[in-house]
Structures are given as structure tokens and as C-alpha cells.
Amino acid sequence: MEKKFKYDAFISYRHTELDKFVAGNLHKKLESYHLPKNVAKKRDGQKNRIERVFRDKEELPLTNNLEEPILEALQDSEWLIVVCSPRIKESLWCKKEIETFISLRGRDHVLAVLIEGEPEEAFPEELLYEMREVEQPDGTVVQERTTYEPLAADFRGKNKKEVKKAMDAEIIRLLAAMFGMPYDDLRQRHRERKLRRLVTVSLGVGAACLA
Numbered sequence: 001m002e003k004k005f006k007y008d009a010f011i012s013y014r015h016t017e018l019d020k021f022v023a024g025n026l027h028k029k030l031e032s033y034h035l036p037k038n039v040a041k042k043r044d045g046q047k048n049r050i051e052r053v054f055r056d057k058e059e060l061p062l063t064n065n066l067e068e069p070i071l072e073a074l075q076d077s078e079w080l081i082v083v084c085s086p087r088i089k090e091s092l093w094c095k096k097e098i099e100t101f102i103s104l105r106g107r108d109h110v111l112a113v114l115i116e117g118e119p120e121e122a123f124p125e126e127l128l129y130e131m132r133e134v135e136q137p138d139g140t141v142v143q144e145r146t147t148y149e150p151l152a153a154d155f156r157g158k159n160k161k162e163v164k165k166a167m168d169a170e171i172i173r174l175l176a177a178m179f180g181m182p183y184d185d186l187r188q189r190h191r192e193r194k195l196r197r198l199v200t201v202s203l204g205v206g207a208a209c210l211a
Contacts, residue, residue: 005076006077007054008077009030009077009079010055010079010097010101011054011055011083012080012082012083012094012098013082013088014088014091018115018116019083021163022083022163023083025164026081026083026167027055029171030050031050031053033171033175034049035179036189038189039181047179050175056073066093066097070097071100074097074101074104075104079177080097080110080111082098082110084113084123085115086117089124089125098110102126107130111178112127112150112151112152112153113155115156116156123152129146129148131143132146151173154166172186172187
């Protein structure tokens with residue numbers, strides 16, 4: 001039986017202005033999201049909404065270990081979403097959250113959100129690289145650093161308004177992964193829903209004009 005997690009996702013982010021802005025808005029959008037009805041009705045017994053997301057509102061000074069509430073939240077989260085900017089590399093707290101989650105759930109349940117800069121300067125090394133044991137021809141085993149490309153959404157914009165607009169479009173990438181659906185399929189369903197809404201509004205305006 002699949003484990004039931006307390007939190008659908010844990011958001012890891014640097015507590016600076018833009019990073020906090022993105023984390024807060026992402027939190028709200030995830031918890032208020034509803035799958036299109038024609039998609040939800042076909043998912044009998046499967047997750048149809050994001051119920052709870054954990055976002056720590058305070059960045060505490062890191063000693064040797066994570067604070068107990070943070071560790072418990074990581075242990076009880078199905079996904080980790082990392083808000084990536086060049087500033088996150090300065091945070092030992094975020095580094096520890098990423099390392100801890102990967103040790104618990106693996107890399108397949110880690111998602112990245114790019115909000116500023118290029119990936120190579122904004123993505124923490126913990127997301128991009130991993131050490132693997134590789135057996136040599138003579139039978140010896142050595143540690144080898146390999147590159148890993150996390151699933152990422154691009155929220156970048158020139159200002160907060162553009163960032164929110166990009167978030168509205170790109171959040172589908174995160175949701176598709178969290179619901180275990182193909183991205184193109186979920187994006188198409190949203191396009192169809194928007195088209196139906198436009199048609200409904202147009203008909204309503206037309207009827208009002210005739211009246």
C-alpha cells in the first residue's frame with residue numbers, strides 16, 4: 001500500500017525578498033489548484049488535488065543538524081520543491097534540506113524552480129551532481145561524480161508581475177510530475193478549459209448586449 005504523506009510537498013528556499021515572494025505564491029497556487037473536471041473524473045482512487053504544502057517561514061541558523069520540526073516535515077513530504085536563485089548556494093540550511101530529502105526519498109521526487117540567473121549559477125550542486133560507486137575493469141570500486149538534470153520549471157521575469165505570469169504557465173510542469181501525468185496532456189487540458197471559459201464569457205456578453 002502506497003504511503004500517505006502528511007505533506008504533498010516541502011518548499012525549500014532562501015529567505016530573501018524575491019525568493020520568499022515566489023515561495024509564498026507557489027504555496028498558495030499549489031494548495032488552491034484543482035485538476036480539470038474531465039481529468040479528475042478519470043483518476044479513480046488517485047490524487048486529484050494538492051492538499052498540504054510545507055513552507056518554513058523562518059530561516060534559523062544551522063548548527064550541526066536540522067531542527068526537529070523541519071526534519072519531521074521532510075520525512076513526511078512526498079516531494080521537495082527547491083526555489084533556485086544564485087542566493088540559494090549561500091544557504092547551508094537549504095543545502096542540508098536538499099541533502100536530507102534526497103537521502104530519504106531519492107532524486108526522482110525533487111523538483112526545481114528557476115527564478116533568477118542561469119541554471120549553472122542558480123542550481124545548488126546537491127541538485128546537479130551525485131556520487132556513484134563505479135566498478136573498474138580490475139574489480140575495484142571507485143566513487144565517481146556524475147551529472148544529474150532535475151525536472152525544472154522556469155519562473156524567471158524582469159519583475160514580480162512577470163514572475164507571477166511565468167508561474168501561472170510553468171506551474172503545470174510541477175503539477176504534472178506531482179500527479180504522475182504527462183506534461184503535454186495536462187497542458188492541453190488546461191488550454192481546453194480556458195477556451196471553454198472564453199466561449200462562455202463571450203456568449204454571456206453577447207446575451208447581455210441583446211438584452
